Amino acid sequence: MNQYDYVVIGAGSAGCVVANRLTEDGKTTVLLLEAGNPPNLPEHEVPLGWVKLWGTEADWAYFTEEEPYLNGRKIYCPRGKVLGGSSSINAMIYIRGNCHDYDRWQELGNPGWSYEDVLPYFKKSENQQHGASEFHGVDGELSVTDPIAPAVTSQRFVEAAVALGYKRNLDFNGEQQEGAGLYQLTIKDGKRHSTAAAFLVPILDRPNLRVTTGALVTRLLFEGTRTVGVEYIHQGTIHQSFVQQEVILSAGAIDSPKLLMLSGIGNAEHLRSLDIPVVVNLPGVGQNLQDHLHVAVAHQATQDLQPAPTSNIAEAGLFLHTEGRLDAAPDLQLYSAPVLWTHPAYARSGPGFAASVCLTNPQSRGSVSLRSASPNDSPIIRMNYLQSESDMQKLVAGIKIIRQLFDSSIFDEFRGEEVAPGANVTSDEALRAYIRETCDSVYHPVGTCKMGTDADSVVDPELRVHGVEGLRVVDASIMPSLTTGNTNAPTIMIGEKAADLIKAAGRVPYQRLELTKLS
DSSP: OOEEEEEEEOOSTTHHHHHHHHTTTSOSOEEEEESSBOOOSGGGTSGGGGGGGTTSTTBOOEEOOOOTTTTTOOOEEOOBOBTTGGGGTSOOBOOOOOHHHHHHHHHTTOTTOSHHHHHHHHHHHEEETTOOOSSOOSSSSEEEBOOSSOOHHHHHHHHHHHHTTOOBOSOTTSSOOOEEEEOOBOEETTEEOOHIIIIIGGGTTOTTEEEEESEEEEEEEEETTEEEEEEEEETTEEEEEEEEEEEEEOSHHHHHHHHHHHTTEEOHHHHHHTTOOOSEEOTTTTOSBBOOEEEEEEEEESSOOOOOTTOOSOOEEEEEOSSOOTTSOOSEEEEEESSOOSOGGGOOSSOEEEEEEEESSOOOOBEEEOSSSOTTSOOEEEOOTTOSHHHHHHHHHHHHHHHHHHTSGGGTTTEEEEEETTTTOOSHHHHHHHHHHHOEEOSOOBOTTOBSSSTTOSBOTTOBBTTOBSEEEOSGGGOSSOOSSOSHHHHHHHHHHHHHHHHHHHTSOOOOOOOOOOO
């Protein structure tokens, strides 16, 4: 069979949700294509093992180009190449973002994406340990739970924050986001609960769903500007599959714009420079790249702090405002970890603890572009981290806040030497140099297929690609701006909302022309 109602490209955080929801009726046929394979390493299930998944076959293992504001460093950019996508290799933190994030999306010209609009979709996916409430659901597929055995320093981090005057927050996804608390996690029965485990594995026996792994999609197929199918390589052979309704592109913020450009949708000048025929000139494809950036403060510990196997390492957190604006989303997010979590140049043996400060709303913008016309070549990724001076200023302020927390008497029995940045690094100038030397990604790239109606947008508020028919993008790339916190939960929400949009449009069948194999 090479004809389906829908083809979904990418079995990641959004793609697994879309495939599940579209096939619920038992009639709608879906082909789900994933370049990676099913998770087959023990580290996929053991929460503590997530950092060991980087660089494996489950990771695209991308790097940025030399970052001009980070001393020319190339920054690692892991992306999931596996069923479940990045939800199968991430740190499992469940953060929805701030209500102001989604209200801002709507203000930018995206009706239907306010916080009030998206909250039901967060609740729909969720099986919340604490039970149903105004903000939480219990009937969803995704398990959201408290840490099983958080380290003592993670708990002390929360206590130190409260002692400094920050609010204790038992639910970052509830009535307010500000304050300190333990992160909730996508873990079930002590094991990672990826979107593949939650939404895909339980439905693999649906006769109207076909899942093909190890399938690299090389281009989209068109009749004029109507998307009619996809071409992909599987087991060394080129295949084509066609759609009666739509192609759903859910390959993520790096690979979704890459495939659009390979298929002739993007900046016409860039495409012509690579001899790619232009289907639609959409200059916004690959632009507006945003990512969360963080930098750590680390101490040696005076006693063993070995995290439990069920630990996600980044166990506790703090959301705060540096400018005192309570009518906006927090601009800093802190992570606390019971390990010496720091740049390799500052590595030490033995036990330790650390905290990092993350910019929740960076002003710097980057891009994704093609290196060549070959689908086998990695794209050119330019993040432009710290392009904005305000981003640097907030990281400096964040380091000072972490030091205040760790200087609390609450840490007296654990505090050893500060190994990063080091007790002698105190001036703003020295801290700025340390940040440029060591800051790193939190691995939350978004925005490269921006939702909107302006000239730089790629998809409309129903996630349909401008200028073509039968094609939507459904993943983190559609975010006009970064959400405040980790991006996996918002991406799952996008999948949920998109599925309803797709179903509504599918009630009016598209009468496709008789197809011959496309060259």
